[in-house]
Amino acid sequence: MTETLSRLLLRLSEAEHPVLWGRVAAPHFGREFDRLLAQRVLVEDPPTDTWAVCSDCDCDLDARPIQQIHGQRVAVCSQDHRSDVHLSDDDIRSYRIDPALLVGLIGKASGLNRPPEAILPGVWRLANVFGSQAVFLALSVSATTQPALLGMLTRAAQGTAATLLVPRGMPEESRRLLEDSGIHVVVTTDVMGNEAPFALEAERLVPANMPKLRLSRGRLAVTLFGTEGTLAKRPFDLLWILAEAGGTIVERRIIEAHMWSQPVAKTAVNDAVRDLREGLAAIDPRSENLIETKAGQGYRVALAPGEMVLNKSG
Numbered sequence: 001m002t003e004t005l006s007r008l009l010l011r012l013s014e015a016e017h018p019v020l021w022g023r024v025a026a027p028h029f030g031r032e033f034d035r036l037l038a039q040r041v042l043v044e045d046p047p048t049d050t051w052a053v054c055s056d057c058d059c060d061l062d063a064r065p066i067q068q069i070h071g072q073r074v075a076v077c078s079q080d081h082r083s084d085v086h087l088s089d090d091d092i093r094s095y096r097i098d099p100a101l102l103v104g105l106i107g108k109a110s111g112l113n114r115p116p117e118a119i120l121p122g123v124w125r126l127a128n129v130f131g132s133q134a135v136f137l138a139l140s141v142s143a144t145t146q147p148a149l150l151g152m153l154t155r156a157a158q159g160t161a162a163t164l165l166v167p168r169g170m171p172e173e174s175r176r177l178l179e180d181s182g183i184h185v186v187v188t189t190d191v192m193g194n195e196a197p198f199a200l201e202a203e204r205l206v207p208a209n210m211p212k213l214r215l216s217r218g219r220l221a222v223t224l225f226g227t228e229g230t231l232a233k234r235p236f237d238l239l240w241i242l243a244e245a246g247g248t249i250v251e252r253r254i255i256e257a258h259m260w261s262q263p264v265a266k267t268a269v270n271d272a273v274r275d276l277r278e279g280l281a282a283i284d285p286r287s288e289n290l291i292e293t294k295a296g297q298g299y300r301v302a303l304a305p306g307e308m309v310l311n312k313s314g
Helices: 005-012 022-028 031-038 099-109 149-157 172-180 233-244 252-259 268-283 285-289
Strands: 019-021 042-045 064-069 072-075 085-087 094-097 117-120 123-129 133-138 162-166 184-187 213-216 221-224 227-230 291-294 298-301 308-311
Touching (some): 005 022, 005 031, 019 022, 022 031, 022 094, 031 042, 117 149, 133 149, 149 162, 149 172, 172 184, 227 268, 233 252, 233 268, 233 298, 233 308, 252 268
Parallel strands (some): 213 308
Antiparallel strands (some): 042 094, 064 072, 123 133, 213 221, 291 298
């Protein structure tokens, strides 16, 4: 089965200066290939006049010349003419891959909500998916081993969870360092769909165990079942109190003590709970049973501790 053009370009982009040679490109010639040329994702260079030397040759040449012999192009081996290579017109053609335009094409095909932004050489921020997961893409293997990568990803994510798309050839040690720091690492070709060329499957860009509830106190932001929204300060404060309790019941008197410095009306907690439920429903209708009332006791968030993440600075 022929490798798709999108996967081929991503694989070649693992190199620092990616080039697509005509012999490899030829099976993909057609409308899609022409579109990439028009968009300058691929840029054709002048035909080459040299060819790689034999793998076991001791001629000390950096490259062997291409000569016209009896009307055919031949990459001549100076040591052994049995190793001469007969070349076609396509063989001597080559196409430079523009990494930035390739990344832009991936983002556009995937319907992501912002143009790619370069944050390091060979590394781009693509978008947020499902409200909160920041997605980054490193095309080349060398880009994944930059000492500044982890710190830059952390800063650019701005307190949200992060996914880094990487080439298959990424060193395991570099991958483990990122994963141990909470970065979700995914091989780009593993999440590229087969239906639409260059499109990523958004649902595969987040970890399977993504928290159901994420709170970012600095922005009063709530990410619920992958959808981000904001709450007014009072309902947000109440949700924070309930989430900090890790799914256990919080008594009304505890809520009052944390939220108000002076005595309040008996209905104050009821009103805050109502506002909270309405605010959560506006973010995601699946929140209907998220805030549970325990008659005569108090309230709780109907989630396990591991399903909630509280971010004080985000």
